[in-house]
Amino acid sequence: MPQSNNWVKTLRRAIKESIGSGWTVENDRGNMRLIYGTKTTGRKSINLPYLWEENQMIEALKFIEEGANTYLENNGKILLKTAFKYARNSSSEVKLDWEGAFVRYRKERSDIKENTWNKKHLPVLEGVMFYMNRANHRPQNARALYKKVINEYKHGQYNQLVGWPPDKATIRRHMRLAFNSFLDYCCNYEDFPSYWRPNYGNFKDNNEEKNIAKKKDIGYPLTDAQIGRLVDNFIDQPQAQRWKFAAQLCSVYGLRPEELNHLVLRNNKTELWCIYQKVNSNFKERQLLPLLVRDVDGEPFDWNYNLVQRLAAGEELPKIPLGNGGQNFGEYLRRKSIRKTWLSICAEAEAEGQKCKPYSFRHRYAYVAHTRPMEDGTMRAPKQIADAMGHDLQTHLESYARFMTKDLKKAFDLAEV
CATH class of the missing domain: 1.10.150 (DNA polymerase; domain 1)
Incomplete structure (x- = not known):
């Protein structure tokens, strides 16, 4: 028998020495089962309230001694189950x-x-x-x-x-x-x-x-064209306009929906910062850096340019209960006036084997950061993008590795097929 089961031998020996022969324990699907009797006299058994673990041996032995003594004192004229139920009721369990x-x-x-x-x-x-x-x-x-x-x-x-x-x-x-x-x-x-x-x-x-x-669903990055289409279809109504503003901010700054509750302006209201901190994260705050949403001609939509100024002027965002950012954003997109446009975008994602969610605005930010060159033609380092998104490099690599290989198609003969 493996060394790890030496405690079983010890327990069985202790039971025999304390109560007498004919009593033993077995493993019954991870629990202790007490067995009494022989093939000749017939065996009786009962499940014990202990796991088949060494650290439960001492308490199990005490319980077995008490229940067995009760059974033997009654000369076996009561059920084994009754004897051990009495032992349990007389123990500290009721306390x-x-x-x-x-x-x-x-x-x-x-x-x-x-x-x-x-x-x-x-x-x-x-x-x-x-x-x-x-x-x-x-x-x-x-x-x-x-x-x-x-x-x-x-x-x-x-x-x-x-x-x-x-x-x-x-x-x-x-x-x-x-x-x-x-x-x-x-x-x-x-x-x-x-x-x-x-x-x-x-x-x-x-x-x-x-x-x-x-x-786990594969995170779908919204395209700039899809974001433009969505933004254009929010109706002219106060609550809809607040959610439109939220969608614009999440797109341009790669926000988690929950972070809409944690935005602050600094440096004379010229810089937008997020002070949200996830549990077990070392990121306490970060300055938000934009990646503009562009139309089919590559030109930024006009609304990209005044997001910070709108916040500074006091434009309202939707009121989101703390901890419910993603849920509330998703419910609005699925149920309100923007529903038809959102569901059409979701269908486009599903056709590609992916799923569109409120986090898809953030996924878009990651995709653009990895695939759109900077003004000097160079690409951003993964660590830079991770810092801008407010998570560590390991988390970023696990979530967005599929965006990191630039010009992968050019490395193969796809154009000749």
């Missing part, structure tokens, strides 16, 4: 303060923004509270609770699955991370038994990250 842990966890994780908390953490933790506040049939360990919360609990009001479709790998990952983080806290700071500690390897779908990568 676990799930509600209190939930409240204290939120205070501990004050670094999580309210919108992120409500969207990615709260639905999962509401599921945890739902199952652990039951009078009966509560999950007995982290694995059982995870399966209930992820696969069975109806998240959202009126028992509808709001925002958590289980077939989406990215959503399941968010749920898993939120679940693991809370139970880690409970075990580390609230003294919950070790069988409530999440088991990362077993909870994580082995194909999860692969599925996420496979399903």
